Amino acid sequence: MFSEKDKQQIQERGSKLETVQIQIENFKKGFPYLPIQDAASVGNGIIRLSPEDLKKRGERYDAKIAAGTKALKFVPASGAASRMFKALFQALEDFQSQPHEDVIAANRDAAQYITELDRFAFAEELKKAVADDGEQLSATNKLDYLLTEKGLNYGAKPKGLLKFHSYEDGARTPFEEHLVEGAKYAADKDRKASLHFTVSPEHQPGFEALLAEIKDKYEELLGVEFDVTFSQQKPSTDTIAVDLENEPFRNADGSLLFRPGGHGALIENLNDLDADIIFIKNIDNVVPDRLKQPTIDFKKGLAGVLLKHQEKLFYYQHELNEKHYTALSSNFLAEAANFLENTLNTKPAKNHYYTEREELYQYLKEKYNRPLRVCGMVKNEGEPGGGPFWAMNADGTVSLQVVESSQIDPDSIQQQDIVQHATHFNPVDLVCAVKNYKGEKYDLTQFTDPATGFISQKSKDGKELKAQELPGLWNGAMSNWNTLFVEVPIETFNPVKTVNDLLRDQHL
Incomplete structure (x- = not known):
């Protein structure tokens, strides 16, 4: 299938031949649908914070920042407008x-x-x-x-460089709004605010030029020092395209055609960053200053929820990793199993009972040694996009997952009935902890579910082709994380999908 010239092209891209061959097989057999068991709702996988809880969680986060916790804001900003x-x-x-x-x-x-x-x-x-x-x-x-x-x-141009909002001193782009917002919750104890934007190669000079132009102004206005970095989607994460017979699609010069692997490829960029807490939010979900406070409060609140549960998670990690299973009491193992199922939202495989102490220990050790994320979820008001569900994983366990509609079997009455009863959707509002109890970073590429990719039909030079997207950043790429869902208000979700969305009250 691949000539020596093809193999050289694959190697020069930083890809592996085995990976490309797996992608070809994915085209042939397709990706399975993700079996959802139930829609997550308040009291059934989604936490609702009272005003008092929100305040407490925000104070917990502020205290951790004051004690030296490092936060970073991660903004996917690659897409053209x-x-x-x-x-x-x-x-x-x-x-x-x-x-x-x-x-x-x-x-x-x-x-x-x-x-x-x-x-x-x-x-x-x-x-x-x-x-x-x-x-x-x-x-x-x-x-x-x-x-x-x-x-x-x-x-x-990319969305991040368009003028979205008017102010007395001029108009602001989403890039600038993210800097202002990030200064309010992603600054460390020394008032250094760290933000990372993933951008396209052709757009990075534009972002860098704007940053150079406005950085001093916003640092003085907000009393912070900005540490802004950029990265690009790695060519090695591009996926091969095929024709309608699942043979490698070739350009006019005979070379193989590779296409960007979708936002799921950004798990590699996220993996390269070093911070204790990482906030993730899309580039177009910004509002003017007069409407920012709910977003700031809930960002801190989500981080506070993460920190609260991380303390206990670290305790169980420490015990499971530092002690032999024979040194752990039955009560401890039972408590750890209960916390995993009822707080970290991972249920054992159906009808699987851990009757052997060592088997339970190994199961718990595997499930606790994972990154942790808290995902904001908004009440469903007809917006498109994925949502929060209880879903069955490849190992038979059931856990909370962000599931896209394309991952759910459209021909299953039972599956679609679950979808119809969904109460919330995913606004892409995440807070992530990517280190273990020792402060060591996880290799995030080890916690993806490769079976949650997506195939679509495209065309090039007048010829039909099939393209493959990697598991999405907040669904398949984070499938094997420990996950918590928290309800956030609709006021925190204000994306701009068409130019006339900028005429909504939230953007004027």
Whole structure:
């Protein structure tokens, strides 16, 4: 299947031939659906914090930071913003062949943008670009100068560098909003705020230039020192593409086609970071300063929940790792099993009873020696995306998992009935602990579930192909973590999926 030239190409990418061969097999046999057992809900896998609990957890987190705990904020920011402007691109294309009034009548998203341009944070910059060219602010120019190199070129930029919010001293990008937000909960006792952004190679210079321009301003404004770093998705995590017969897809020059492996590839980037606590949040989920406080309170609250349970988890880790099973009492093992099942939300395989002390000890030792994450979950109000479920793992155990709709069997009435009863969804609001009781970092690549990948159909050069995504960052890539879910308010979830989302009250 692979020539010597192919093998050289694979090696030069930092990939392994065995990994590529496994990917080919995945195309042939497909990925299994993830069997969900129940939807997680408040009291059934999701913790609801009272105002008093939220305050206490936040104070616990603040105390740990004051004692030297190091926090870091991790923001996936690789994606281009082109999907935000799908309707506007269509309108710009249609303007070439149809009367403008017909296009605007048929394309409500474009009509709203054109009519309400002045409400956007980038409006003044766009109008200046049009005026500088001696042009009129026509409907066509409102689109053309936003999307293309004629003006702002937003159609080719990443979301993180678009102007989202207006302030008296100018407009802010999501990148800037993340810095401001991060300063409020990711700064250490010396007021150093650490943030890491994963970016595309072509966009990194833009992020670095903006950082150089605004860093001093925000450090003075917020009383912090920023430590901002960037990384790119590793070429070695790209996956091979195949044709519809599951043979390697080849470019016009005969070389193999590799495609980015999706956000699940970022587990490698996360694995390279060193911090006691890592917050994860998407680049487009930001709000202006006047609305930030609930997010800050709940970020600290989630971290406080993590720290509270981590203390006991570390106690059990220490005992299980430092003592022979014969030195551990039956009561201790029973307590550890109870904490694992009822607090860390991992249930043993059905009808599996650990009658032998050594067998129970080995099971507990394996399950306790894992990273810990706390995931915020929002009440379901019709937003798309994954959700919190009890799911069966490859070893037969049942645990809390973030499950995407594509992972659930669409033809199973029983599985879809569980989905219909789901009460919450995943807003991508995580706090992670990636070290053990000794302060040693885990190798996060060892806690993924390779069977939770995804196959989609694409095309290149007019030819159909199949692409493969790695297990998602917060589902399959973290499948074998110890997991807690905490309810967070809808006010903390304000993503921008289309340009007109910026006209919502949360972004004005």
